[in-house]
Amino acid sequence: MIRNFGRAVCKKSFKTLDKARPPGKALRAYTVLTRMLVPLAPTHLRKRLARGREDPARWQEKLGQAGAPRPDGRLIWLHGVGVGEVMALRGVIAAMGRAEPQAHFLVTSSARSSAEVVAGNLPPRSIHQYLPLDAPAFVARFLDHWQPDLSIWSDQDIWPLCAYMADKRGIPLVFLNARITDASLNKRRFIKALYTDSLKRFQLVLAQDSRSADNLMALGAPRVEVAPSVKSAAPMLAADGAEQVRMGAMFEGRRVWVAASTHPEDEAVALAAQARLIAEDPRWLLVLVPRDPKRAIAPDLPFAKRSSGDTLAGQAVYLADTFGELGLWYRLAEAALIGGSFSAVEGHNPWEASALGTAVLHGPRIDNFTNDFKSLQMAQAAKEITDATQLVAALNGELRQMGLRGQSLVRRAAPLESLAADLLGLMK
Template sequence: MNNLPAVITTPESKSLRNYRLLTQALAPLASFHLKNRLRKGREDAARWQEKLGQAGQARPQGRLIWLNAVGLGEVMALRGLIEAMGRADPDAHFLITSSARSSAQVIATNLPARTIHQYLPLDAPTYVARFLDHWQPDLSIWAEQEIWPNAVHACDQRGIPLVLLNARITAESAQKRGIIKAIYRDVLPRFQRIIAQDAASAAHLQALGASDVAVMASLKCTAPMLQANATELSRMQNMFKARKVWVAASTHIEDESIAEAAQQTLFAADPSWLLVLVPRDPKRNVAVPMPFVRRSADPDQMVAPIYLADSFGELGLWYRLASAALIGGSFGAIQGHNPWEAAALGCAVLHGPRVGNFTADYAALHVAGAAREVADSAALASALQSADLVQLGLRGQSLVRRAAPLDDLAGELLGMLRD
């Protein structure tokens, strides 16, 4: 057994009580808000009521571990930990929640064994209580940044152990959260274990009211490889066999302008070059200045210089087909997306200069000679033609394979399950 503090429910502060009263008063408006988003195509038509705490599946028998992450990257990063806990406890089941529809669509093809996905209920006492009444988790694990005060308070009051792990908070985020610091000073001490990705995040969390914050490298490099449909992979390998394939992954407008300009240079010199463009939001109307084919409309046409992959959950396919990947979010305000998914599949990692969300991750890749920063389209085109591109990818894959296993952390977390 571990030496973690026992679960001791604590009374709510005045700030938290006021927050709870306000969110409860606003709760009746939630249904109208979600239905409005549904009309605009921003919610899952089949599952939006999960956000009101209405379960979409039955609770499995036995121990249930609930893990929450907000977005796609955070959800996918939890898979390695779930698999490690699943190996250590073959009878345990897992519930993973998130808020974004894209995360539900992608995780559906990458769910670990004995794992259910649901949308996180809105943070109003009524919806949280409905959710907890049905699922009755034996441990609640929160990942990265977002903490929902009512959910944390309700778990604490029910004696459900709480863990915050893979926590990351920038100086800017910490400053914004300082406005409601009184709530954080109430909520953070309710966690029995807090693990930050880096020392700076640990310091910010302590300033907000946490104590005894440990530091551990990001979980993202330990996540299992993304899946790909074997039949589709074979078909597209045959379709792409005469092309020099590279991918621009999880892109935003700023990344796309760089990628498309680089592809124009490459294609003018050698028409065998093919850019697979994978927008972060496949539903967004992407402006492409060159001839292109769209996966959703012309999946078998390959004469164009750009293949627009307007589909969810297929990065595992594109990384397997490409020699290199420009990781999106690194030329604009987003500050980078996850490079480890490409590295795990031996795809050389290229990125722009703005990677604040993954500073430590990219630093580790650069130390290992497994990633390259490019400042503009000319540098990107040059990097894609470099002689050591294959070695760049192999070094990244090797680094992922050497990542510390999660068995110790999994054992510690399983030891916290309530009786």
């Protein structure tokens, strides 16, 4: 069934379960295993902390220890595993916030980078916390403190015990913007019983595309609807106004393009293209924004490093090795090469660039965002490139019009008010 956000769906299909389903054999075995691992969890997290993989100030949130008080009134809990998934939920949060002005929102994620990026981008009345490890003691501690009235999971990430224990407490569950590729399905087949147990607890499952819907049903979801991705309706990324003025002055006279959320494969293409561009016109400047800013990168071209406060004199590359500033770079650039599209990562979110009028370029590997890039390509707001030669040609093309077409497409994105009303209607 294909669902349009512009019309409400019969609420009978969202009927909350009167009684939680008992755990199946797979979930019982999983519970025993995770309970045995509980004593080892603090040591495991401290080792990750020593390697810089956990937040020094907040790592105990993963043990279910709350880092903030629970606000009064209704609390809606939304989860996205990483930066992209959390940022995509902002439009849904904003729409629910408009419909329910007294509601508060708890946004959880697992990746350390997500907290640093979302800090300045969450809608009002939102709190960020790290998701607890999926073990009974940690999840119970988390739920005891936050007592959410609704739980919304997104993309591919479902934690079985979180789903079971929320269901057991009568908390309605939603799987939003769900995406399961064929490769993901094959990886999950050996634990299909665990997924079946979890998926049957969700009152509403909305898939991004028909293939994901089929794969979710193959994993045991009893009913799945196809709905447009919510990514295109997310609010624009924030940027510090004073910093935008300062950097704009620093970039004056340069032709700026950005390689966003890059991985090594993307950087190889971007840097090869930049070498050719500056040979033709030294005004070209590549702002390189790695997905992991802490990863060591040393371009072969002359470069300045943001974290070091370097100036741009004579530099071909500006290495933006900081978290949470893509909104700034998109505002200052003519075009963006979306990272992850030259490797097994299979792409990152293009809508954030389009929302700010930045032309979108991408590589051939975009399985994670196939429909999103297809929509932009059909509107002539995005262009696929396969190598540095094509990238140079694209950057010398009509970037301004491409960016405006993308921005127009974002502004025409399906409103989320109907979806927000349906989600809020699930709460008791």
